[in-house]
Amino acid sequence: MLKIGIIGFGRIGKVHAWSIQTRVENACVLRICDPFMNPAMEAEAQKLGIQRWGTDAGELIHDPDIDAVLICSSTHTHAALSIEAAQAGKHIFCEKPVDPDPKRITEVIAAVEKAGVHFQVGFNRRFDHNFKALRQAVEQGKVGDPHFITVLSRDPEAPSLDYVKVSGGMFMDMTIHDFDMVRYLSGSEVSEVYAVGDALVNPQIKELGDIDSAQITLRFENGAIGCISNSRRAAYGYDQRAEVFGSRGSAATQNDTPSTLILSDEQGIQQEKPLYFFLERYMQSFADEIASFTESIVENKPTAVNGRDGLIPVLMAKAALKSMREHRPVTMAEIKQEEGVEHV
Amino acid sequence: MLKIGIIGFGRIGKVHAWSIQTRVENACVLRICDPFMNPAMEAEAQKLGIQRWGTDAGELIHDPDIDAVLICSSTHTHAALSIEAAQAGKHIFCEKPVDPDPKRITEVIAAVEKAGVHFQVGFNRRFDHNFKALRQAVEQGKVGDPHFITVLSRDPEAPSLDYVKVSGGMFMDMTIHDFDMVRYLSGSEVSEVYAVGDALVNPQIKELGDIDSAQITLRFENGAIGCISNSRRAAYGYDQRAEVFGSRGSAATQNDTPSTLILSDEQGIQQEKPLYFFLERYMQSFADEIASFTESIVENKPTAVNGRDGLIPVLMAKAALKSMREHRPVTMAEIKQEEGVEHV
Amino acid sequence: MLKIGIIGFGRIGKVHAWSIQTRVENACVLRICDPFMNPAMEAEAQKLGIQRWGTDAGELIHDPDIDAVLICSSTHTHAALSIEAAQAGKHIFCEKPVDPDPKRITEVIAAVEKAGVHFQVGFNRRFDHNFKALRQAVEQGKVGDPHFITVLSRDPEAPSLDYVKVSGGMFMDMTIHDFDMVRYLSGSEVSEVYAVGDALVNPQIKELGDIDSAQITLRFENGAIGCISNSRRAAYGYDQRAEVFGSRGSAATQNDTPSTLILSDEQGIQQEKPLYFFLERYMQSFADEIASFTESIVENKPTAVNGRDGLIPVLMAKAALKSMREHRPVTMAEIKQEEGVEHV
C-alpha cells in the first residue's frame, strides 16, 4: 500500500484525497498539510480516514512513512516543494503549472532526475475517457496522418476579476490544459504559435491586461495545423471538445451530459447541457491520473505526464502571449532561446 | 455511521460492498456472510476493510452491532431471511425478486410492517441517471398526460442454457426490471397485460420451455398504453432505453457509451456501442440505491422502492406468462385473485 | 413521353401533377378531371402546362392520347374507376386504399390482370429515402434475421371531427400506411394482429366511435414480432420512424428536419422539430413513386406496389379493428375467410 501525503488541502487537494481513499487501489492518504489547516479541514480528513495532519509541508515531506507527495498548494510553491521532495527521495505528483518560469521547471526536472524519483504533472484531461479514446484512435492510425488538431475549450463562467488578477493570464491559467492536449492528441511537438485574443465576454478583464477569448493557430513539427479556441464563458456550459482530422478521416469527441434525456415538445428537440464544470466533467479523470501515478511507482515505469510535459505547455503559453502582443507568429525555438531552455 | 451486514457475497453482494465502502457516506459494511465463504472472498473482504465474515446468515442477522442487512443471497432465501431480519429489528435491503410467490411477498411485507423496520427492494434502475431524469421530466409535467410508455431492454448476450433452467423464466428474471420501470415512469398501475414471446435468438431456449424475445402490451389505470420490448441478445450490446409520450410531447433516454468519440472515415460516421452490460451501465445506480436506502433509515422516511413495489412486478410477470400461454390479454385483477392477493 | 391523365385534382392530385411536370422524366400530364373543376384549378393546370381538363372521368379514361391514369378521387370511386381504366387498356396508379372492401379489391386485381395493364397502389412511403435505406439494409442482411419490426407513426395534429366521421376509422385511414410499411420492411407477411386503441388525444373522437392512439402487436410468418405505435397528435410534430432489429443488429431511421441547426444556450441543446407533416416529409417520395410507376411501364416490369400490396393492408386494418373490438388476437386467416378472400 503506497502511502501518500498531500500538500495543500484546498479544492483540488480534497478531490485527490477523496479519489485515493475511494477509487484508487494500492494507495492511501496517510497525511495532509495546509498552511491554513482548520477544524473543518481536520473533520474532513478524519471522515476520509486520514490520520495525520498539520500546517508544515516540510514535516510532511520528511515523514519517513510517506512514499509519495501530491503538491496541491499555491503555484509559486510548486517548484521549491518539488525539489525538496525529490531530495527527500519522495515520488512527486505536482499540480500544473510546475512553475511559470520555464527555467525553474528545468531545475525541478534536474532534481527529480538526480533523485531518481517518479514525477508526474497534473494534466488530468489526458485521463478523460473521451480524450483518451480520441488519442487511442489517433495512435491506432484510424485517422491516418494528422492534418488538423482542433481543441475547443470554453468555461461556463468567467472567473472573478480578483481571480483574473492572480491567475497568471488566460494562456497560463486556462489554455495551458489545451496546450498539453494538442501535444497529447497529435503525438507531435508544436513548432510555431500565432494567437489572437480579446476580452469579448467582459471588457473589465481587458483593463486588467488579460483576455477572455482567444484563438491560437499552431504548426506542428509533423506538418499538421492546430487550432485552440477558448472562451471564458459559454452560456450553455462547459464545452470541451476536440477533433483530429487526418488522411484517413476524423475522430472527434463530444461533451458529457448529466443524462441522455431528449425532450421533444412544441419548442423543439432538446438535450441536456454539458456537465457543469471541470469537477463534474473530469472527476473520474482526477482519480485515474492518480491511479496512473501510483501504478507507475508500483510497477516502476515512466509516469504518463513527465517533467518535460510540464515544461512545454508553459513555453507555449509564453509563445502565445508574445504572439498576441507582438501581433506575429512566434516560433517555439525563439521562446526557448529567450527563456534559456534551448536544449529541452 | 450505519453498520451494514451483507448476506451473500456473490457478484451483486460484492458490488454493494464496494459501493458502500467507497461511495456511500454515513454507512459501512461491518460483516458479510456467504454459505460458500472462501479465502478469496475473505481477502476481498479484508481489502475492503470489512472485519467480520462467516457462513451463517442467522449469526449476521443477530449480530447486535448490525443496523441493516443487505440480502443478496439466492432468490429462494430472500423471503425467509427478510422475515428473520425484520423480527430481529434490522432494516432490510432485499435483492429482487423478493420471492416468486406473491403471497409469500405479502408475508414479508406484513413482517416488515409489524417490526416497523425500513425495507427496500433492489430495483436499481430507478436510480440510473437517465431513467431518473426521464421520471423527473414526467413528474414535472413536461410530457403532459402520458399516452404511451415504452421500455426497450435488450441484453448483449443470451444467458447459458444452464442459467435459463434456473432463471425462473425470462419474464421473472429479465423483464421484471422493465415491469418495475413502466410503473416508475408512468406513475400509474398496470391494469392489463398482453404478451407475445418466442425463442428467436436461440431455439434451444424454447426446448427448455422459455423464451428469449418478447413484446408486452400494457394498459394502465390512467388510460395510457405501454410497450415492453425484450431481447436476450442485441449484437451491438446492452440496449436500455425508454420513452414517455404524452399530450405535451415526448421524453426519451438513450444509451450510455464508453466515450463520446465519433469516428468518420470511408466506412461512415461511427459512434461507440453502449456500455457492455448491467454492471457497466448501472454501476453508479447500485451505489445510489444503497445511498437512498441508508438515507431513508437515517432520515426516517419511506424507502424509494417498498415491499409493494417488490410485489407488483412479480404479479405482472405472472400475468405476462399467463397471457402468452393462453394467447389472450390478462387483467391484473384476474392474477391478483388467482394468487390470493386481491387486496394489494 | 408517357402521357398521363389525373382523375381528381385535390391536394394529392395536384402534388402528383406538380411532381410529374417538374421532377419525372419521360412523362407528362396531358389531362386532368375533377367533378368540382373550377377556374382556380384550371389556372393551376395551365401554369403546370396541362392543356386539357374537364369534369368527366370517363372522358379522360377514354381519351385515346392518354397512356396511364392516376386515380386521386374519393376512395369510394377508386375501384370502379380502376376497373374502367383497366378495361380501356390504361395503366393505373391508384391512391390508397383501393377500396375498404377486400373483395372489391380482388375484382380490381382481376380486371387489371385480364387487361394486362400495369397497376400501382399509392403507398408512397416505400419511396421515402429513409425507409428505402432501411429496407435496403434489411435486404442486404445487415440486421440478419429480423426479430422485431417497429414502426412509430405520429401525426402533428388530430384531424377535425368532420374528417374523422368520413375517414373510415384510424386503422383504415392512418395505420394503413404502417401496415404496408411493416410488410415492406420485414419482407414477410403478418399472420396475427392484436390491437389496443383509445381516444387519448381527444375524447370526442371516441364518441364518434373512433380512436386516436393505438398500439398493434404483430406476428409475422417468419417468426418476427411487430409493433406499430400510432398517435394522431405529437406536440413536437410529425414523427415517422422505424426499426428492424435482428440477429446481427439493428437498423433504424430518424426524422427529417428543416435544417440541421443545433442551438445551445442556457436552456439546453436544441435541434429542430421534424418536417411539419406528410407533404413536407414525403414530397420527394411522391415524385419517386410516380417515377417508379412510369419506369415500370416504360421498361415493362412489375410495379413496386401491386394490387395485392393494396389488398393486404386493408385486411390488416380489418383484423386490427376486430382485435380491438373483441379484445383478443385475430389471425389473418380468420379475416381472409370472413372477407371471402381466402386464396389471396
Add this chain to the structure above:
Amino acid sequence: MLKIGIIGFGRIGKVHAWSIQTRVENACVLRICDPFMNPAMEAEAQKLGIQRWGTDAGELIHDPDIDAVLICSSTHTHAALSIEAAQAGKHIFCEKPVDPDPKRITEVIAAVEKAGVHFQVGFNRRFDHNFKALRQAVEQGKVGDPHFITVLSRDPEAPSLDYVKVSGGMFMDMTIHDFDMVRYLSGSEVSEVYAVGDALVNPQIKELGDIDSAQITLRFENGAIGCISNSRRAAYGYDQRAEVFGSRGSAATQNDTPSTLILSDEQGIQQEKPLYFFLERYMQSFADEIASFTESIVENKPTAVNGRDGLIPVLMAKAALKSMREHRPVTMAEIKQEEGVEHV
C-alpha cells in the same frame, strides 16, 4: 414570366437550366449559348424545353426577348460579359468569382449601377437550408453578440493537378465560398486575415505552388474572431459546417446525409456519410438562389448577393495569400490600398 438566357452550358449552367425549368416559378430559360455547343447539349436543351441555342454570347445578350442573363462561362469572361449585359439593360446573375482582379469587379459594379439593372453573384451557399437557419438564428439574436465565427469546409476529393494549375489557387477557388460565408453569418466585415496553409493531402500540389489544407484566422470589425478550416480531401466526404458562438450561446449546423439510417451492429453505431459533394449538398440552394434572383427582379428589390458581396471575398482571398506568403497578419485596409479599391 421572366425570360432567361444562360451563357455557358457546362455543369453549373445545366444545373441552373434544370432548376429554372423545374423548380423556379415565374421564370423560364429561353436561350442558351456555349462556345462548345454540340448535339448532346442541344438534345439536353430540347429535353428541358429550351428552344434557342447557339455559340455566341453577344447574340444571346442582345436577344430582345431575354430579360436576364446567367453568366456561367469561364471566369475570365465574367466581367466583360457582365458589363456587356448591363449595357444591354439585362439583369445579371454572375457565377463567382466575378473576376480575380478586384479593380475589374469595381468596373462591373459601376456598369451595373449605371444601367440600373439587378446584379447577383453566385454565392449559393447562403441559400442552403442549414446556413440560412444559422444566419436567421444569429439575426434573431439567439447567440447574442457574436464572439467566434467558425467555418469548416472540406472537399471529398482533391482536384486533379490539371485543375489545380488553372484554379487560381485554393483561396480563390475553394475558400472564396467560406470568405463569403463568414461575412454572411457574422453580419460584420473582416478587418484582418492570418493564413497558414500547406499541401498535406498531396505534396504534388505544393510543387505547383498551391496548397490543399489551410486554416485562416480572421478578425471582424465588430470584434469577433473567425476561423476557416479547409481541406481538399476528407476521407468521409464533403464536410460543410459552421458555428457562430456568442454571448448568449452557440448555433451550429451539421452535414446533410442521404438518409437518417443508423445501423447498430457488432462494429458500432453507424450513420451515413455526408451527401457526396456540392451538387448533392447544394442542389436545392442552386434553385433557391435563382428563385431569389428572379424574385428581386419581379419585385424590384435588392439582390441577396450584390456586387460588393462579389468583391470582398476576392480581396479576402488576396489577403489570405499575402498573409501565408509573408507569414504575418494582413489587414483588409492594406489589401484594399494595394488593389486600388480603398473606397469599397
